Amino acid sequence: MYPTARRFPSRAEIAARAPSMWRYREWLPFEGTPTLSQDTGFTPLVDAPRLADKLGVAKLWIKNDAVSHPSLSFKDRVVASAINAAVALGLDTVGCASTGNLANAVAAQAARAGLPAWIFIPDNLEQAKVLGTAVYGPNLVRVRGHYDDVNRLCVQLADRFGWGIVNVNLRGYYGEGSKTMGFEIAEQLGWRLPTAVVVPMAGGSLLTKLHKAFGELRDAGLVSDEAPRLYGAQASGCSPITRLVESGGETIVPQVPNTIAKSIAIGNPADGVFAARAMRGTGGWSAAVSDESIIAAIRLLAETTGIFTETAGGATLAGALALAGQGRFGKDDD
C-alpha cells in the first residue's frame, strides 16, 4: 500500500504543519494532500499527577480523544483516513457497522463531505449515540442482535451494493488512521515514547496500530526509546482478548457480550490475536474489569482530571488500576 521510496519528514518539518492528524501524512495510506476532514486529530495530552499517585507511577498522561473533532471520539481519525480513500477510489457512498462512536464519526464526516451514508448499529445502543448519529441525516439502520451480527451483515452489504464500508472493505485505510494517536503522543511528549500505554480494546485494532506507530517512528529515527509496554483493558462482560493473553493461546474464543461498555462489546474481535501478541511481545498484559469499576473509574477520572469519558474510557482507567494492583507499573513509569 505504501511506496517503498517514501521520504519521511524531520521533526522540524512536522512541527511546521497544521495541528491535525495529517501532519504525519507520509505514514498514512494517502498520496498528496487530503481534501476531506483536514482538521481532525492533534487532541490534548493532559498531565494527571493525582492519578499518577494513585497508580504509583512517576508521571501519568491522558491522551484525550474525548474532545476529538468532529464527533468526540478517536473514531474521527480512522474515518478521516477512510473517507479520503473512499473519494480517491471513486466510491460515492460510505457506511459502517458500529457500536456507536464509529457511527457518529461516519455520519458527521459524510455529512460534511456531502456523501450519502448507510450506518448500521445494534438495536440496543445508548440513546445519545443513536441521536448523535441520526442528527447528521444519514440512513441509520438498527439491527436486532449484537455488533458481530451487524458486522457480518455489513460484509454482505459491501458486496451487494459496492458501498465504502469503512471498517469492512476500506479497513486497510481505516485502521492506519489510528496510528496518528501514537504519533501525536510521541511528538507531544517532546519526541519520546512513554514507558507504558493502557488502551481500551474492542476489536483490538487501536492497540496494534499504536504498536505499529511507535515502531515506525523508531524506524524513521524520530524517537530512540524502547517500545512501550502495551496494556489492554476490557469489560469483564466481554473480554475475549484478555482471556487470550491470560491463556497464552493463539485463537480467540468468541463471547456473547454482556456489559454496559457497549463501545467495546465486540465478542469476536478481528484484531484480537494481533493485539494479544503485541501485549505479550512488549512485556505488557491485559485486564478485564467489572461494570461497577468502570462507572467508578469514569467518576474518578472526572474528579481528578476534569475529563468526562464514556464507558470505554472508564474501562481504561479501571484496567490501569487493576494492573497497578497486580504490580505491573513502577515508580520509573512515565
Added chain:
Amino acid sequence: MLCITGNGLKTLDAISGSIADSPIVSPKVREVAALVEAAGA
C-alpha cells in the same frame, strides 16, 4: 499513558444511576448556608 477514546456525554445512561440528585433550594441565602454547613461537617 492512558488512551481515552470517547466522550462521556455519549454514555450518560451508564452513570446516571450512580450520581445523586443535587438539592433544590429556594433563592434564600440561609438555605445555601445550611448546605455549606452540611458539606463541611
